[in-house]
Amino acid sequence: MLGFALRRIAAGAVLLFVISFLSYLLLSIPDADVGRQLLGSAAPQDLVDAKNAELGLDRAVLAQYGDWLAGAVRGDFGTSWFTGEDVLQAIATRLPVTASLMAGVTLVTAALSLLLGVWAGVRRGAVDRFVQVLGVIGYALPGFLVTLIIVLVFAVRLGWFPAIGYIGLTESVPGWLSTITLPVASLSVVSVAGLSQQVRGAVIDVLRQDYVRTLRARGLPPHRILFRHVLRNAAAPALTVLGLQFVALLGGAVLVEQIFGLPGVGAMTVTYTTRGDIPVIMGLVMFTVLGVILINLVVDLLIGWLNPKARVS
Structure with a gap:
């Protein structure tokens, strides 16, 4: 049963990584000027560019994803671009x-x-x-x-x-x-x-x-x-x-x-x-995928306990 559970956990970890990469890539496709949305239409262009640089939006998408993934592995999903609220804290207050x-x-x-x-x-x-x-x-x-x-x-x-x-x-x-x-x-x-x-x-x-x-x-x-x-x-x-x-x-x-x-x-x-708000959306995506993985793991373990043949297949 332990080997059965470890295989399911490994498959879930791979799925989590793949979905995080694809989600970040798809969210970065729309050409939205986040700095302009935050500062308003009357803000000077140099301030808008500085805000985008502060958020890291002036770099390549893969570099942005690498920074996000490094933080996510440590449990830091960043802060909301629009409210400044910590992503994990925002999800935790609404999760119950x-x-x-x-x-x-x-x-x-x-x-x-x-x-x-x-x-x-x-x-x-x-x-x-x-x-x-x-x-x-x-x-x-x-x-x-x-x-x-x-x-x-x-x-x-x-x-x-x-x-x-x-x-x-x-x-x-x-x-x-x-x-x-x-x-x-x-x-x-x-x-x-x-x-x-x-x-x-x-x-x-x-x-x-x-x-x-x-x-x-x-x-x-x-x-x-x-x-x-x-x-x-x-x-x-x-x-x-x-x-x-x-x-x-x-x-x-x-x-x-x-x-x-x-x-x-x-x-x-x-x-x-x-x-x-990409940081918050990515946090919500990871929360959802993790919940689905955990539920499927529990279901697989229960089925494996009820039917030993399922552990082999």
Whole structure:
């Protein structure tokens, strides 16, 4: 298992380097006069040139990337060109908001998908068709429409939750729950629709295996067969889909944080990307890629633990 984990970590490190290089190269293509944006249109050209030189924008792109990479390896991602704020500090202040949102969506998705998928896989017939219809509806509805419906019903009409705003977990637990519930619900609908179908299919496939019929013939209780044998073998494909959905949720968080006014990393991405603030954008890219790599590593390790054959492949 250790060698399996080390191979995954090495592959993640290579991926991190490649994406950082390509991202910096692509961000440097637009011909934006950052010094002019910072100093204003009325600033003399010599001051603008001096500002660009101060930021290192008068040098070759590869030289700029080399300096950025040297700092990033030491944990220094620089400062924002427009606000002067340290990049890591800026991300760290907004990270708990996005982290709580992602954790809530992941827990809700995993719990509801497991419940619905196993229920549909074991109880064939009306229950199975009901879960499949829910999955189709969840897939068919656009994410922004689901979010708007949730806001109109539970925030505007019923008034159960606030429509916008965020209260930190350290400030008030009930307040945090009230402000995070609707964003989590809006992101969970599509995720549950997809993952529950995957769990259902995996459970049905395992239940058709010969060894399950053998266990039944030996008189083992159905709940023991389900929880000890069926779920363990059906978990691997579901975990793979859950990891892929986490990547998609990072993109969905940008829209949801904008709609609900959450001061998270998603909203920060929109703000600094429109400015063309390369140090902050690169920090956000690295944070996102690192999060994806860590999630995939955890998923790979769990699959390797559940299925030893996966460690070899």
